[in-house]
Structure formats: structure tokens, C-alpha cells
Amino acid sequence: MKEKNLITAEQMQKALSVCYEKALNGLPTSKGVIEFANEYSSKYDTPQLAANKMVANQILKCGTSGFITGLGGLLTLPVAIPVNIASVLYIHMRMIAAIAYLGGYNPHDDAVQTMVYLCLTGNAAADIVKRVGIKASNRAALNALKKLPGKVLIDINTKVGMRLFTKFGEKGVINLVKAVPIAGGLVSAGFDAVSTRLIAKQAIKTFIENPYTPDTAVVFYSYSGKTRIIAGELAAAEAADIIEIKDFKYPGKLKAYTLGIVASIRKKAWPIQPLDANLAIYNRLILLSPIWAGNPPPPFNAILEYLPAGKKISIKMVSMSGKSNCKDWLEAAIKNNGCILESFEDIKVP
């Protein structure tokens, strides 16, 4: 057994994550996921039709010689995986992530990335998630995955890597020479239409037959971390997505207690980073914010400019006193955006 054929589970996990990132962003000769998926969604009426056509085209295109090796030359992974295996992995990952996108899922979301990995294993997915205590790979699984700490997602991702490259997947070290990928076909020189169909079927079942139609997002700002904890618990309890409002530049204490307080009292907004998610896809938004001098802090106020019309809004203000002084103003600002304030609550934290 030559040492260079041995890779650890960690290296495998790293290789999968690099390959996923390449699949998201594309290679010089191959489009990234969103552009690739949009090409089909613009031509076909339903996500199902678009996905079927995309899968058929992938099988056709990849069957032609030269395509796989051509891609492999451009795809550098942190471990020495044979070029043809790496290329097929790339094509499969991109196809599954594009199917996820067609179903309304965000391929940049860590939990969605894990679901894409699970689809890669075809039928073995159920077996892997069972070990971390999750049932099927569907919408319910996404909610379950979203609630797990990042460490557990990485653990699932690692298990998928092991399963892809070993028959039993429980050994600490993977021998690539003996690799018998259960997804099938990867060891053979060419692209296997059977394994691709199997994987595509799993992806369509996961993402298209269970389209992502989220109802609620918890949107929060936190300066010193207390609101972040409450927002996390609330999102888990409501099975809601969670979106953080991040400072463009984090203000130090001196700035927060001087300029910050003045800006809060004057209801001013400070610049924030672009949000990770599109607020338009939600029906309900639960906004959480600390209180600065009785009011929301200026980075939170920036969100009021982003609120799409027609949303049902709940506001929860988190403070030491449990007494805010901004309900009327916030209610007016929300109405001004064409949204409805459903509830307003002060939460007292020590």
C-alpha cells in the first residue's frame, strides 16, 4: 500500500468542499450553478421539466469523450483524486446544486450543501442521516439540518466523503486505490449514465418534489451577542430561517456609547453588509434588536430600507430594562414600507 494513496476523512471532506465551491462558481469552461440552472428555468415552464432536461443534457454531454478529462485539468483539489473521479464529482455536484436551486433552495446555505452531498450518495443518504438522528432527506430534513450545529453538518459531510470512496466508510483512512464508490461508476474511466440518473432522481425527489417555500425568517441585529442567542432559539422553535444584520464596520464601545446613542435617538441608519438572503421570499419576518437609549441601534434601522412590501412583521426588542421607547415610530416605519406590524414585544434579559 503506497502512502500517497491514503487520504484522511478530513482531507476528503476538504476536497468535497473545494469541489462544491468550484461547482457553485464554475470553471473557466463551465458555468456556475445559478447561471447553469437559469439557462434551463428560462426555457422550461416548470422546475421538474427544467431539471429533467438538464439531467438528460448532462448525460449526453458527459458521454462524449474528452469532456471529463478537459474539466479535470482545470479542477485542482487539495488531495490527489484521479482526474476522472474529480471531474465526475464536479459534474454531479453542480447538477444536484442546480436542481436544488430550481426547487427554490439556496445552494450557498450550509444545510443545503449537506443535502447536496447526501444526494451524491444516491440511496445511501437515508443510511447516513439516520446515524446522526435525522430521518428522510426532504424539506423536514432541511429544517432538521438547519437546527444542527455546524460541527454536526461537517460530520455528515465527512461521512458522505467516506461513503463515496469506501465500501463501508467507517475506517479512519481511505485507500483510493481500493475505492469502490457506492454511487457507482466513478471508478470506471467514463461517465456512468446509470449512476447519474440515480443521483438525479434522488436530487429531484429531495428538492423539486419538496420545493422550498419558507414562511418565516428571524432577522436580527446583535451588538454584544445576547440578541443572537435569543434569535437562534426562536428560529429553531419556529423552524424559521435566520438572517443576521451585520455592521459594515463594527463600532467599538466608545463609538457605540457616543455616536451610536445619538444616532439611535435620531432614528438614523448606519451602513450594513448585504444580507445573506432575499427577504422577499418570506411571508413573515420576526425582527429582533437590542435597545440603545430606548431605541433600535442604527445598524438595525438600516433594515427598514430593505423591507419588501406586504410582509407580516413581528418585532422583539431585547434589553436590560425590558423597556423600549420606539414602538410608535417602528410601527409607522413598517407601515410606510407597506408592511403590517402584527406584534411588538419587549424582552428583558439580564
Ligand SMILES: Cc1cc2nc3c(=O)[nH]c(=O)nc-3n(C[C@H](O)[C@H](O)[C@H](O)COP(=O)(O)O)c2cc1C
Ligand atoms: C450603546 C448601548 C446603549 C444601550 N442602551 C440601553 C437602554 O437604553 N436601555 C436598556 O435597557 N438597555 C440598553 N443597553 C443594553 C442592551 O440593550 C442590552 O444589553 C441588550 O440585551 C444587548 O443585546 P446584544 O447583546 O444583542 O447587543 C444598551 C447597550 C448599548 C451597547
